[in-house]
Amino acid sequence: MSGAHVSKLRKPLVPEDKTYKEISHEILDTLEEKPSKSWLICFSISALVLTLGMLTIGYQIATGIGVWGLNKTIGWSWDITNFVFWVGIGHAGTLISAVLLIFRQHWRTAINRAAEAMTIFAVACAGLFPLIHAGRPWLLFWVFPYPNTRGDLWVNFRSPLLWDVFAISTYLTVSLVFWYMGLLPDLATVRDRTKSAFRKFVYGVLSFGWNGSNKTWHHFEVLCLVLAGLATPLVLSVHTIVSMDFATSVIPGWHTTIFPPYFVAGAIFSGFAMVLTLLIITRKVLNWENYITMGHIEAMCKVIVVTGMIVGLAYGTEFFIAWYSGNEYERYCFVNRATGPYWWAYWSMITCNVLSPQFFWSKKLRTNIPFVFVISIVVNIGMWFERFVIITTSLHRDFLPSSWAMYSPTWVEVVTFIGTFGLFFTLFFLFIRVLPGIAVAEVKSVYRFARENK
């Protein structure tokens, strides 16, 4: 594998010359080694935060939703904000693996595994909120249409919340199998490399008896394509449906036909930002600079600029339509967002989402890793505010001024939200410890891209 020829037009996706074996080793050795100190610290903090979050949720379920800061006017706030926030983050992974697969974007191979894992963990965090936001979560199984003793009382298929149930569960399970199918060859590699009998057994079970047979590879590639084909509309549908929670309602600020594309763009925006955040950490911690290259980071920055501008356009369009519609409630709602008691949330959103990505026009800035890291976090903060603005400021002043009210979160909501970060990072740190964090087989398959063998 020595003496690779380097293309003049494109840079190879794996910049340094490696053997396939070296690739395997560099990526998979983490799984064999004892956990590093930094990993242990990160993991412990995450697990601690997760535990705190879970205890808080336990307290909330035992006592009642009243421990949150909601009221008769504002029935949703942090709970659904966090839900939409996490669902949004959960979009980039599938998008990277599915859409980019269909478009044959080979650079995706280095990041798709982690991004997909992130998707699943984010969707798990998201799914938590609809569960715990219910007044009687122990009865939530009623949302499934199963035969029952109540004269077969079914569910309301007209409810966007029910659409959510189907959309989120479909998305979660399809993402999960998609991700897991992709893992099979790599798990087999781990299984065959490891010396430990225990690992051999565990990865043996997990790898489904994969042996690299080309008959299987053939079906496998078709399967990936099919799943990618299904996941692409799916990923668009999920945030579309989430946006319909609001778009199909009558509340000014919610009742907006622009929501589906606006939400999807926002989701990609926030998802890519989160992928950036995570991968910047991971490539540093695991020394994967060779696989997750500056090219990847730049590409993602460009996606962020584009989606950020789409989101900005959506903000402008919303405002324009509210004025143009002549509907006094709509008009008031949007003026209230910008100038009402929650003006700071609105302007935080604008600053973080529309202004901050503009820095990425400059190549200097978008190749400055600490800067990119900061902006990626800023974008996520902005996207959280976007959902908060949509949900809370629309609700707090709707039609009848007599019911106008204010909202502020309690410690329970704050800790629960932080707790989901605990869940997310606990899962993520576990993932990079026990599963191949980069799709080894796929990296190998694109290793020769823009590089010719002698």
Added chain:
Amino acid sequence: MKKFVGALVALLVLSGMGAYVIVQARSLGSNQGYAPDQPVAFSHKKHAGELEMDCQYCHFGADKGRHAGVPPTELCLNCHSKVKTNSPEIRKLQNAVDSGENIQWVKVNHFPDFAYFNHAQHVNVAGFDCQKCHGPVEEMEIYEQHESLNMGWCISCHRDNQIAPPEDHKSAAGGDCAKCHY
């Protein structure tokens, strides 16, 4: 071929298990057939069957109001102050009235309190026989819950008997949730 047979068997076993779970789940919480021992060995068979007493002689609330009611102990003594006064079971009644310590009957038909049921609606207005819901009480030595009394059971009857009200009463509203739940 073997694979197919195996898969088929597995499928059959799985669907069988599923069906079993569904059937079991559907009878969950139902108390059908519940026939507890009562503190007084009262026989509906004797009173309602052989003696052909009218149900509403004792359960006089059934025609008038929400509850059919367990009859006041004094009511039993209308007859039993003369009839079979020596029976130890009857003496329990007399003792109860004398001492003021009431007899604790065991409730058989249990309705959850989120479901409103009105006897008068069914007995007086719809004109149903008691047996329609309570089964052949006149044959029961020990009274038992004859029907499942779950919502599906209520609903099936409400569907079958879209009770035609007298001309002027309009909507029987037989299927509305708020017929029972409020």
Added chain:
Amino acid sequence: MSDLTNNDSCGTSCGCADSTPQTYWQDVENKVLDPAVLKAEFPEGEYEAMSSMKNRRSFLKIMGFSVSALPLTGCVKIPVKKALPYLNKQPDTIPGVANWYASTYKDMPILVKTREGRPIKVEGNALSQTTFGGANAQAQASVMSLYDSSRLREPKVASKSVEWEEFDSQLKQHLENSEGEVVLVTPAISSKSELAIIEKFSKKYQAKHIAYEPVSKSALYQANKITHGAYTGAEYNFENADVVVSLGADFLSTFGNGVANTKGYSKRRDAKTAKMSKHIQVEEVMSLTGSNADHRFTRSVADQHDILLGVLAGISSTTHNTKAENKDIVKIIVSELSKANGRSLVLAGENDVNVQVVVNKINTELGNYGRTISVRSTSFEKLENDNEFESFVNDLSEKTSTVIFVNTNPVYNYYNSEKLTAGLKKVKAVVSLTLSENETSNIAHYVAPINHTYESWSDTLVSKSELSITQPTIQPLYGTRMYVETLMSLMGDNTSFYDFMKSTYTGSTSWNKFLHDGVMQSASLSRVESPRSFNIANYIKNIDTKSSSNLTLSLYVKDGIGNGDFGDNPWIQEMPNPITKATWGNYFMVSPVWAKENSVKSGDILEAKIGGTTIKTVALVQPGTDKNTVGLAVGYGRTIAGKTAKGLGVNAYPFMSASNGSFTYNSSTIELKKTGKTGILAQTQTHHSMEGRDIVREATYEEYMQNPKAGNTKKAKLFHIYPEHKKDGHQWAMAINLSTCTGCSSCIVSCNAENNIPVVGKEEVNNRREMHWLRLDRYYKGDESNPEVVHMPMLCQHCDNAPCENVCPVMATLQSSDGLNQQVYNRCVGTRYCANNCPYKVRRFNWFNYDRGSETERMVLNPDISTRTRGIMEKCSMCIQRIQDGKLSAKRDRKPLKDGAIQTACQQSCPSDAIIFGDKNDPNSKISKYLAEERKYVVLEDLNVQPRVNYLTKIRNK
């Protein structure tokens, strides 16, 4: 009672911080039932119903009953429940069927609904010719006070509990042996039989009977004595009044018989049915009555005096130099009054004899006596007399043998409490007959509980020509005794008051009819007094018209709480004040002008210096308050009271004073300063402007007369993209007349009582989580110092195209075939999506398991309605239980359902008949006629949610 502990353990403690302890409540599907509900749900329970007057057994025995809910050992499939029949047949009681008894609450003839012997709901008695079926919020809430667990349960001598016999013998011995004066202090009494017993008692022990009311109308009675020769109140006939001028008199609520006044007043407020009256109000703080006025002027008390004298001068031969700023007001009033000679009514709220004499003079001059106002004397009343009470306090000495306080609490609500207490210390024995322990009973040697009204017999003069019976609807819950029977017993008379009272009504038919109807009309109960001559100049000269540049404290009476008697009633505490929308406590009501000058915001804690006293409480910036006036409600700041009232708010009574022989409520100078701290001002509404939205539609009377559609011309262009569902059979609808709705809030409490709506407490109201299904939106319009006010009852609109229904994932809310928006509590999982998507924000979520009080207190619950546990959405059901009951009754009688046979709780309680409910498919129904009205509109029509609740344009006679 083993089952009770069982219940405790199954309950969940609630974390909402409030002074009231949180306890448990059963889940709607919890199989271990709470006994209070069990009693209702499964009335085979042995508790003995108070079904007839004759067959009453000790209710305490009921408390010993037992309904076991023990899980079967081993196979826990369903808990074993015991069904306990009545031991004895209970005539008139059919389990699950309500009995209604006529009774009286204060001056309101009422009907009490009992279920299995428990009073659970109060409604007005429609046979009354005084209140015509109206009942105010207090009457609605009174049933809650009955069960109050802070009620006193046994007599006490020197703080030690004793048996009744012991109490009687000790006190009797004291009365017989002790030398000196005996004084009996009661509230104002207008009961024939009670007064007869008191008279006997007075005779036997040479006792002096004084009537005392902390919120006194003594000056009015004195004025009537001067002008008509009778120490009595006046009766007003608002129905005959074309022009009503009120100077600070809150006649729709706290001045006189508010319900009777509202009934008459509202008959002239519906522009469709009668010539609309014109109402002019001049007042220093915004009152409920003022909020309904066609012309309202914010003026200080001194300015009101000025206006009063100006008006007198304008219509009579007296002269007065009216201040420049009041000239216009006087001009308007005089011109309106002179257009309506003999058909007008002038009232003043101030407890000042000079003012009241001048008012009487004005009414005389206008020829109103005999038409809109009458003074009738009767021997069947003993009214409060501030003078008498003043001299009683002054004369307290060692010479006084005994002071018996009957249901009065002057140690709390007399302005000079210290002097009174010091005086009482000299008295040999202080006796307090009281419902629950209070500040007065605390210093009394003998303390004995009295019955609640619903445990008592009485006959009350509710108007000068109508008697209303009070009959018990339950055995005394806590071993209490009617105070009259205590007096009888102290006289050695061991017969019952019931027998005595009955014996005064000769002829069994009249008694039975009285008992059945609850009311009895007779002109012979009183005599009409005609005006006498007097020298008006003597009174004019005593009226002070000098404006003060200092802040003046004006004490006012809050609707509901009244003089403080209702402090321990959680329903009343949580009822938002009709004007301020504040609950749970009192506050300094300051004008927006003053607030701006001193940069004070609502919720700031202010420190006030009044005389030598300093108090601190929150400020509420109230539009329509005079800039030199600070309003403060009486009735708060209790130090010895039940769990609800204790420590809530500040006591305003010490800032009363006495002058001209009567109590004065608005003379103290007050200095206010900011403390820099903020407090809780639990308001249910914090935004007061309609923001120019099309919510309440309005027109002036003039515009309406030209075009009945005036103000209601906007019509949204609606179209349906779907075919509509067929709407046959009964189709329920409601109409609310905004012209007659006064905002009195009786409907709110009635709805609470009918529908088991939980009380959430101050903190939770402040968190904007009150549970009221029906709320009254109050909006201000125009000038901040004197805004126009609208009241709008807002409840579930039962939309045909309900946005809430679409979004519920589990179909817990859907449309019924008769057009109601049903909420199925037991199906609800609590996503709150429906509440978010409700444009009217009328859905209420159970954030916690709310405290339903003690076991006895829970007996007030309506057994036909489930109590909702936490995590469940609830809302107005249009009183579905009443609809079901009405339909069932009609079906049982094999008769068509009559229009009006079904009344919702809010409709029934409305003293101004502003709410109409019925079948809109019935062309002859009242509701159909309302729906065909030109004034009819629906709120947020352009959303095309097709509400079933309609509103009629508010017409102002401007």
Added chain:
Amino acid sequence: MKKEFLIGVFDCDEKVLEATKKAVDKHFEIYDVYTPFPVHGLDSAMGIKRSFLPYVTFAAGAMGFLIAILFQIWTSAIDWPTIIGGKPFISFPAFVPITFEITVLLAAHTTVAAFLASNFLFPGKQAMILHPEQTCNKFIMAFDKTRINKEDVTNFLNNNGAISVEEKSADNNCFALIGKGE
């Protein structure tokens, strides 16, 4: 059951691709080629037929679509029609999202199930490994010893870039891992 194989070990994807093409030309019956990643063109070189999976996807998707739409219509309009928000019993627009989701759900999962079933992959299956690095960096061309001329093939492999040619016997008992093996 043991099976005897002759394997050629390659260290480069291009070489194994070339060799495969030639082997097919020479009519050597290739048992399978094992590669650590999918080598582009290898499947067609081996003459593997186009995967049937897309047909499964389509069929399952169509099935999901039908099930979803019919179930929603049946529950909302036939089994228990309820008036919700004034909308018709069959509110087609409202049924679209769930119909789409169920279509995707069924299509995706059925395809995965078909993939696993057709390749006989399941959790705990014992992988048949002919060379320890076949999932890492070696490309293995395997021949069933019983169906080839050993010498010809060995020569062929040696001449076409194989770094070594080995004889392997492999246990293809797929259950060995979970302890049911011999």
